[in-house]
Amino acid sequence: MPASLIELRGVSIPARQDPDITVVSGVDWRVQDQEFWVIAGPPGCGKSLLLEVAAGLVAPGRGTRSVSAPSAAGTATAALPIPEHRIGLVFADGGRPFNQLTVAENVALPLCYHRGCRLDAVTSEVERLLDWTELAPHAQRRPAILNRGLRQRVALARALALRPSLLLLDNPLGGLATSQIRWWLDFLARLQHPRHPALPAPAAIAVTTDNLRPWLTLGTHFALIEEGRWRSLGSPPEVASSQHPAVREMLIDPVHTRD
Amino acid sequence: MPAAPPLNREKGLPWQAVLQSPLPRSYTNFVGQWMLRWIDASHKMLAFALISLGVLTTKFKTASAVVHPLIFEQIARAGLGMLPMISFLAAALGFVVIGQTVALLTQVGAQDLIGTVMVTVVVRELGPLIAAMVVLLRVGTATVIELGMTRALGEVEALEALGIDPIHYLVVPRVLGMAIGVLTLSSYLILGAVFSGYLFAFLQDVPLTPGEYFRQLALALTWQDFALLALKTMAFGGILAVVTCFHGLAQPLLLAEVSTATTRALVTSLIACVALDALFIVVYLLM
Numbered sequence: 001m002p003a004s005l006i007e008l009r010g011v012s013i014p015a016r017q018d019p020d021i022t023v024v025s026g027v028d029w030r031v032q033d034q035e036f037w038v039i040a041g042p043p044g045c046g047k048s049l050l051l052e053v054a055a056g057l058v059a060p061g062r063g064t065r066s067v068s069a070p071s072a073a074g075t076a077t078a079a080l081p082i083p084e085h086r087i088g089l090v091f092a093d094g095g096r097p098f099n100q101l102t103v104a105e106n107v108a109l110p111l112c113y114h115r116g117c118r119l120d121a122v123t124s125e126v127e128r129l130l131d132w133t134e135l136a137p138h139a140q141r142r143p144a145i146l147n148r149g150l151r152q153r154v155a156l157a158r159a160l161a162l163r164p165s166l167l168l169l170d171n172p173l174g175g176l177a178t179s180q181i182r183w184w185l186d187f188l189a190r191l192q193h194p195r196h197p198a199l200p201a202p203a204a205i206a207v208t209t210d211n212l213r214p215w216l217t218l219g220t221h222f223a224l225i226e227e228g229r230w231r232s233l234g235s236p237p238e239v240a241s242s243q244h245p246a247v248r249e250m251l252i253d254p255v256h257t258r259d
Numbered sequence: 260m261p262a263a264p265p266l267n268r269e270k271g272l273p274w275q276a277v278l279q280s281p282l283p284r285s286y287t288n289f290v291g292q293w294m295l296r297w298i299d300a301s302h303k304m305l306a307f308a309l310i311s312l313g314v315l316t317t318k319f320k321t322a323s324a325v326v327h328p329l330i331f332e333q334i335a336r337a338g339l340g341m342l343p344m345i346s347f348l349a350a351a352l353g354f355v356v357i358g359q360t361v362a363l364l365t366q367v368g369a370q371d372l373i374g375t376v377m378v379t380v381v382v383r384e385l386g387p388l389i390a391a392m393v394v395l396l397r398v399g400t401a402t403v404i405e406l407g408m409t410r411a412l413g414e415v416e417a418l419e420a421l422g423i424d425p426i427h428y429l430v431v432p433r434v435l436g437m438a439i440g441v442l443t444l445s446s447y448l449i450l451g452a453v454f455s456g457y458l459f460a461f462l463q464d465v466p467l468t469p470g471e472y473f474r475q476l477a478l479a480l481t482w483q484d485f486a487l488l489a490l491k492t493m494a495f496g497g498i499l500a501v502v503t504c505f506h507g508l509a510q511p512l513l514l515a516e517v518s519t520a521t522t523r524a525l526v527t528s529l530i531a532c533v534a535l536d537a538l539f540i541v542v543y544l545l546m
């Protein structure tokens with residue numbers, strides 16, 4: 001059995017404002033190569049906090065978190081630790097790009113910080129990432145003047161710049177127009193099954209959502225956070241046939257399916 | 260019936276009664292809470308300062324191609340960018356303080372004290388303090404707002420998610436920029452005030468030659484003045500940077516709280532600089 005890229009065992013997720021309050025408990029989550037995880041739950045249930053714990057930004061209240069890196073052959077080696085930044089995280093609600101930098105500088109910053117080079121020394125790599133994410137026309141603009149969908153793409157390009165093994169996306173489709181949703185689903189499908197060898201495709205992807213429908217074709221593993229508990233939902237066919245009320249609601253909710 | 264409180268034998272006062280005096284409970288609570296908050300904030304700020312100093316020393320060469328340009332940017336912002344304002348203040352200081360002092364001392368025949376007065380008032384006190392206040396108002400406020408927005412918009416977590424140390428990327432350039440900025444601005448302010456002061460004295464027909472004026476200044480200055488000036492101004496800059504960065508960055512903020520954090524940072528910086536200045540006065544008196 002391949003080793004996991006990241007594993008949360010018996011983890012409880014503390015609240016942002018008060019670490020003594022547990023938002024989600026009993027999280028047993030293991031992500032392996034080639035997996036595409038979809039974590040569903042109503043707004044405010046703790047999905048974002050879960051990703052922040054997985055990314056190492058927030059310490060779990062209880063339980064253990066372990067991270068390992070893929071070996072050269074592409075399989076993970078549990079004993080080999082990787083730097084935390086090999087886990088890419090794209091935040092919700094616009095992705096939190098750095099507004100004082102241009103789009104190109106946003107993408108160049110993590111590369112240059114870790115390589116110790118000037119921001120203009122990675123132009124070709126940045127241009128390639130901006131081409132893939134269709135941000136090239138906006139390269140010299142500040143993210144603050146872009147719309148929410150484009151800002152989120154800036155954050156995606158920035159996260160991919162470090163070639164993460166695991167890409168975590170916090171509600172990437174939230175509040176996006178139909179065309180933007182289609183772009184994200186197409187791009188994530190390309191990341192999942194890359195045809196271009198230079199595309200910095202992560203070994204695994206995990207997204208959070210409050211609408212399961214768009215993810216049924218892409219997701220390979222599904223989970224639900226409901227009433228402070230983590231519940232594994234299984235594969236897409238199991239989700240589609242699930243009679244769980246929360247799952248049914250996230251599959252047929254007309255508000256979410258208008259797009 | 261309760262027993263009578265014991266008397267204070269020395270002063271003949273019932274000390275227990277004094278302790279149980281009718282100070283309003285809410286007032287004592289207010290003072291106590293204020294002091295506890297002050298101690299807690301000072302403790303956190305000191306910890307933040309030590310962490311920043313640790314990062315500054317251990318990561319100075321890390322990602323230098325990215326961070327060093329930010330340091331130069333901050334030096335330009337807190338130093339070069341303030342030159343017009345400092346030139347204006349130097350002229351005003353020369354006119355208000357030096358021009359009048361020189362004229363007055365000359366009138367009463369105390370020309371020999373001109374150098375001592377200049378060094379005490381301008382070099383030791385007003386120069387560093389005014390430069391620090393200018394940097395606080397022009398750069399410190401902007402720093403709290405910038406970092407407060409960065410914090411409130413979640414960009415600090417975004418930096419951490421990319422493996423970038425926020426202290427290294429956001430705080431270290433500002434600490435160095437403000438420390439060097441206050442040092443250089445103080446020097447320019449002092450030089451400008453001394454020259455413009457003599458200019459105003461000259462315009463008032465004060466019978467004092469430039470040679471005599473600068474000879475007295477040179478006699479009143481010691482090497483300790485230069486060393487302490489450098490130390491004091493860099494300490495002022497460091498304090499301004501640490502306090503403003505702390506209030507903007509070191510605690511979770513909502514956008515609506517940025518203005519409150521800015522006010523608090525300004526007041527704290529002002530008090531800290533005055534307290535440090537008082538400490539240096541003691542050093543000067545011991546010299």
